Amino acid sequence: MTVLVRDFRTEDAEAVTALRRVCVPHQVVTEELVLFGVATADPAKKYRLLVAEEEGVIIGTAHVGIAYGSSDPGQSSVTPHVHPGRRGRGAGALLLRTAEEHLAAEGATSVYAWVIDEPSSRAFAEHRGYRPSRGSHFQRLDLTGAALPEPPPLPPGLTLGTAADFADNPRPLFEADAESTSDEPSDIGAELDDYEDWLHHTWNDPTLDRGLSTVVVTADGRVAAFTAVVTDGMTTYATAFTGTRRAFRGRGLAKLAKSDSLRRARAAGYRDAFTANDGDNGPILAVNKWFGYEICASEVRYVRTLG
Numbered sequence: 001m002t003v004l005v006r007d008f009r010t011e012d013a014e015a016v017t018a019l020r021r022v023c024v025p026h027q028v029v030t031e032e033l034v035l036f037g038v039a040t041a042d043p044a045k046k047y048r049l050l051v052a053e054e055e056g057v058i059i060g061t062a063h064v065g066i067a068y069g070s071s072d073p074g075q076s077s078v079t080p081h082v083h084p085g086r087r088g089r090g091a092g093a094l095l096l097r098t099a100e101e102h103l104a105a106e107g108a109t110s111v112y113a114w115v116i117d118e119p120s121s122r123a124f125a126e127h128r129g130y131r132p133s134r135g136s137h138f139q140r141l142d143l144t145g146a147a148l149p150e151p152p153p154l155p156p157g158l159t160l161g162t163a164a165d166f167a168d169n170p171r172p173l174f175e176a177d178a179e180s181t182s183d184e185p186s187d188i189g190a191e192l193d194d195y196e197d198w199l200h201h202t203w204n205d206p207t208l209d210r211g212l213s214t215v216v217v218t219a220d221g222r223v224a225a226f227t228a229v230v231t232d233g234m235t236t237y238a239t240a241f242t243g244t245r246r247a248f249r250g251r252g253l254a255k256l257a258k259s260d261s262l263r264r265a266r267a268a269g270y271r272d273a274f275t276a277n278d279g280d281n282g283p284i285l286a287v288n289k290w291f292g293y294e295i296c297a298s299e300v301r302y303v304r305t306l307g
Contacts, residue, residue, distance in 0.1 A: 003059070003091045005098045008038060008049035015058040016051065023081035026138040026274045026297055028230045028238045032206040037063075040200060044068035046106040050098055052082065052091035059086035062095040066106055069192070074109035092124060104306045111306055117298040130302035135279035139293035143237070143266045143273050146292050151259035152252035154216075158224060160260050163213035173215065174198050176223035180243025184278070207231060208240070212268070214261040216253045225253035227261050237265045239275040242284060254287050262291065 008016065013031040020029045034049075041047035045065040052060030060082035067075040078099040082092045096113075103111055115125045117135065126132075154160065166173050178192035192198055202208070207230040216225040225244040231237050239261075244253050262273060275293060277284050 003052055003054045003089055003094060005050055005052050005091075005094045008034075008051055008061075010035065012051055012058060016049075016061055019058060019061060019083055020081060022083060026140065026238075026276070028207050028232050028236055028274075030207055030232055036204075036206050040204075041065070042068060042197060042201070046102070048099075048102055050095055052095050054086065054089065054091070059083045059089075060091040060095055062099050064099040064102055066103065066108060069194075069197075074107065075112070076103040076106075076108035076110065077112045078103070079114055087120075093128070096128060100304075100306060108306055110303055112301055112303050114299045115302050117300050122300065125302045128304070130304045133301045133303050136276055136299045136301065137279060137285070137295045138274060138276045138297040138299070139288050140296040141262070141273040141275075141291060141293045142271070143262065144271050146266075148259065148262055148266075148292070149290060151256050154256060155251055155253075157219050158253075159217050159219075160256070161215045161217050163208075163210035163215055163226070163228070165215065165217075167210070170199065170203050171195065172221060172223045173203075173226065176226055176243060176245050177202070177228075177241070179245050180241070183246070184281070202228075205230065209237075212237070212261050212265050214257040214264075216248075216257055224248040225257050227254070227257040229261055229265070231265075231270065235269070235271045237270040237273045239273070242287075254284065255290065258287065258291065 013034050016034050017029050017031045038049050045068050047065040050062040050064060051058045060080065062078055062080040064078045065076065067077060078096065080092055080095045100111060113125065113130060115121045163173060174195055181192050209229045209231045212229045212231065214227050215223055218224055223245070225248060227242040228240040229237060230240045242254050242258060265273065275288055277288065
């Protein structure tokens with residue numbers, strides 16, 4: 001049977017969403033999000049969503065793009081996934097080769113790819129010239145049965161709110177996100193310095209649940225800490241990012257924000273809470289362990305030099 005790789009079409013959204021839910025069940029994926037990602041991609045990203053098709057059935061996908069927000073030019077990424085029941089037919093190799101050719105043509109000098117931390121997936125990457133870099137863990141918390149620990153006390157001068165409170169002016173959230181992101185361990189350093197781009201791709205993300213994204217606010221309206229949450233609108237809740245500004249670290253504010261958000265998510269009927277963290281991010285891994293999160297899957301980031 002012949003496998004072909006082509007660019008995503010709007011009518012593929014349902015099939016791509018279903019496939020990604022099988023391949024990465026610990027992430028929030030919706031049809032609206034898939035379409036949003038394609039429609040709003042920054043031109044500098046040179047983004048392509050590739051699909052692998054066999055006899056009219058989509059069996060694989062790959063997100064491909066330049067890391068245009070990085071201070072190190074030439075970095076790029078590809079995230080290929082193939083249905084577990086359709087592997088070994090050449091779809092993954094064809095997706096990867098098509099992605100690399102596209103990225104090289106757009107000036108990329110290195111490409112990063114997340115790989116499930118299991119022998120066959122790692123062997124696939126290493127056979128194609130990729131070398132391992134850093135690890136990451138997906139963690140799950142059963143909201144239906146978890147006995148959430150009591151949150152630490154709220155320090156004087158701070159209050160709890162939500163991202164929805166910043167609907168008229170999200171800039172304080174952007175500033176907190178930018179500072180926290182700059183300190184996040186990663187192979188591809190990111191600099192959030194474009195407010196309009198952040199509004200377009202982060203604030204307007206259709207899965208961002210502003211009502212469940214808790215914010216710790218100072219008396220003068222600054223954001224001290226926050227946890228940004230995405231949901232599928234049904235049963236699955238995931239932490240997209242949790243950050244504390246440098247001047248407020250060491251006060252338990254990340255625990256406060258996450259605790260408030262998790263409690264309200266459970267009250268809203270969400271059953272599964274997921275999060276993902278870099279393997280070297282000890283502080284947030286400790287916070288998640290305190291809540292009772294357990295590792296449900298791990299990935300390793302691989303890199304290959306192009307050219």
